[in-house]
Amino acid sequence: MCGIVGIVSDKPVADRIADALKRLEYRGYDSAGIATFDQGKMDRRRAPGKLTNLKARMEESPLAGNIGIGHTRWATHGAPTEENAHPHMTDKVAVVHNGIIENFRELKDELAIDGYAPISETDTEMVALLVTREMDRGAAPFDAAAAVIKRLDGAFALAMMFKGEENLIIGARQGAPLAVGHGDGEMILGSDAIALAPFTNKVTYLEEGDWVAITKSDMRVFDREGNPVNRPVSTANTGAESVSKGNHRHFMSKEIYEQPDTISHTLSNYVNFAERKVQLPQELPFDFAKLSRLTISSCGGSYYAAMIAKYWFEKYARLPVEVDIASEFRYREPPMEKDGLALFVSQSGETADTLAALRYCVSQDQHIASIVNVAESTIARESDVVFPTLCGPEICVASTKATTAQQTVLATLAIAAGKQRGILSDAQEAEMVDALAKLPGAMSKALASEPKIASLDKSLSKAKDVFYLGRGALYPVALEGALKFKEITYIHAEGYAAGELKHGPIALIDEKVPVVVVAPSDALLEKTLSNMHEVAARGGNIILITDEAGAKQAGPDINEIILMPEVHELVQPIVATVPVQLLAYHTAVFMGTDVDQPRNLAKSVTVE
Incomplete structure (x- = not known):
């Protein structure tokens, strides 16, 4: 959720980049450049x-030039210091970057062999050094950037500017948004339409x-294979980002696609990569090591997130959890x-039932912690400690x-608890942090997977009932999938623990009932597949998410x-x-329902 701005123009750009960055402040940041x-x-x-602070530096020592890039950074790799702030520069290139480069350690080791050493703690600097190495080997800026972009793993948006090129900025996106503005005698690169609005x-x-x-004067766009492609020019709503769908048909689609970026932003507040x-x-x-029990209370999808957390806390921290x-x-x-410790999870921080539960726990002399997306909300204000999600307006x-x-x-809290309670070793923590870095x-x-999922819309729209199955920590995902499905399609859907199928729900299975099975390869896969074959034997139409x-173990019964x-x-x-969101x-x-504002529902339930 950091911010990127780049301008190639026929007039000075530094002050205008600074103004555009200010329009991105809502995304959160701790340094700028x-x-x-x-x-x-x-x-x-x-x-x-x-x-x-940046503007004060620029007043003391102005920046000239008709081409430039700017950045507001939320620290991920490295503390929020000037040394770690973007842009990162060598004698040949300047780079700004949102997101996480997953393979930065391998790239760093490779660069070290060739004598290229970073001076910051960031993953971003590896991009600058890789481009520099390509140019040192004789590559033109365009070709150097193209070669490096192909080597990067993770979710990111990039903008690069090159010494000797006063009329070229190269940008790239993979899991983080980036847009091009078509101006009068200039082109602008930005994280979203609001940055381009001026x-x-x-x-x-x-x-x-x-x-x-x-x-x-122009742009050339290439797909991930390097093939030239045409992308349309649209007229943007230049109001607040929170009321702009960008190039998405609905806010729901936009917010689904923001998740690589929002998770990257959230992680930056909780993990030292x-x-x-x-x-x-x-x-x-409080001290996780001294707790005998953790109580989590929430509603709706937040309740299912808490149910997943119960598996994490109990497995990785051996801390008993009660979810209500x-x-x-x-x-x-x-x-x-x-x-x-009582923990409350709420997107808005104003959910009436969750707030009432919080106040009951206060009366019971509990430590109060909350996970909210709105830092100024009532639940946040009445908590002893707040864990913000930092995912922006939804x-x-x-x-x-x-x-x-x-x-x-x-x-991240489950990992922290596991460490404090002596359950997780340093090596196990490192393994899990690496998994989060790749998330x-x-x-x-x-x-x-969206094209595949979109192809199922017609058949699912004909169903009267849809079942979702999962085991272990995937069981709450089945519940979440059923909730999303019934919320916006108005078709009845239910989630079940896969092992409960034969305890009643299997009586409802026939050839008209789609059954969505959430079953990635894990220790429980074999048991879930057994339940799935029971469904197939009764004519159920199985959609397997794995x-x-x-998929190799699934067998022939899958639709x-x-x-x-x-x-x-x-x-x-x-x-x-x-995938359950996309389904x-x-x-x-x-079906033509009102996806963003389904009937009878409100974003924040502030009455009981």
């Missing part, structure tokens, strides 16, 4: 903290895997051990990016397979959430 190229010299100004409302939205070369450790954003008023629907919790007046009533951001925060890229790969290893990437078991539920979305679009 701008680089320009003028009369053969590439120069930059950087500062930790707010843009006012310059133009004519916008080209880059698609996943695209990279682009812009000059002051350089040290491969979870690093919580504040001191805790907030609307039921306080009415049973549960006894609570003094100085226990407009669609059916939650998507807020749900996966909640799951991500809960995963934004895995989410991007999961989004690649990875390649799971459709939706592939997702193979990932560490910790993040499997988060990645598997993407609901495409079926609802085919």
Whole structure:
């Protein structure tokens, strides 16, 4: 959720880049910087903290030039210092970057062999050094950038400017948004339409895997294979980003596709990737090692995120967890051990039932923690410690990016608890942090299943009932999938633990009932496949969400397979959430329902 701006123009750009960056402040950041190229010299100004600090530097020492790139950074690899702030520069290139480069360690080791050493702690600097190495070997800037972009793994958006090229910026996107603005005598690169609004409302939205070369008069767009492609120019709504769908038909689609970026932003607040450790954003008023039980209370999709967390906390931290629907919790007046921890999960931070449960726990002398997306909300204000999701405004009533951001925060808390309780070793923590580092890229790969999922919309729209099955931490994903489906399609859907199928629900299975099975390859796959074959034997139409290893074991009874990437078991539920979101979305679009504002539902439930 950092911000990128680049301008190639026939007039000075530094002050205008700074103004555009200010329009991206809503995305969150802890440092900022701008680089320009003028009369053969590439120069930059950087500062930790707010843009006012950067502007002060620029007043003391102005930047000249008609080409430049700027960045607001939320620290991921490396602390929010001036040294780690973007742009990163060598004598040949300046680079700004949003997201996470998953393979930066391998790239760093490779560069070291050739004598290229970073001076910062960031993963971004590897991009600058790789491009520099290509140019040192004789490659032109365009070819050097093209070669390097192909080597990067993860979720990212990039902008690059080159010494000697006063009329070229190259950008790329993979899992993070990037758009091109068509101005008068200039072209602009930006993270979203709001950054481009002061310059133009004519916008080209880059698609996943695209990279682009812009000059002051034109652009050339290429797909991930390097083939030239045409992307349309559209007229953008240049109001607040929160009311702009960009190039998406609905806010739900936009927010589903924002997830690699939003998760990257969320992780940056909880993980030190350089040290491969979870690093919580504040001191805790409690000690996980001293807790005998954790109580989590929430509603809707937040409740299912909490259910996933129960598996994580109990497996990785050996901490007993009680998860309650907030609307039921306080009415049973549960006894609570003094100085226990009660955790509340809410996108809005205003959910009435969750707030009531929180206040009951206060009366029971509990430590109060919350996971919210709105830092100024009532639940946040009444908590002892707040864990923000930092995923930006969510407009669609059916939650998507807020749900996966909640799951991500809960995963980091489970790892922190496991470490404090002496359950996880340093090596295990490092392995899990590596899995989290790869999560934004895995989410991007999961989004690649959209064409397959979209092809199922017609058949699913004819169903009267849809079942979702899962085991272990994937069982709550089945519940979440059924919730999304019924919310926006108005078709009845239910999620079940796969082992419960033969305890009643299997009586409803026939050839008219689609059954969505969420079953990536894990220790429970064989048992889930057994349940799946029981469904097939009764004529059920099976849609299997799995990875390649799971697909190979599935057998011949499957009607459709939706592939997702193979990932560490910790993040499997988060990645598997993407296809169930897309199944609901495409079926609802085919049926013509109001996807963003489904009937009878409100974004924030502020009454009981």
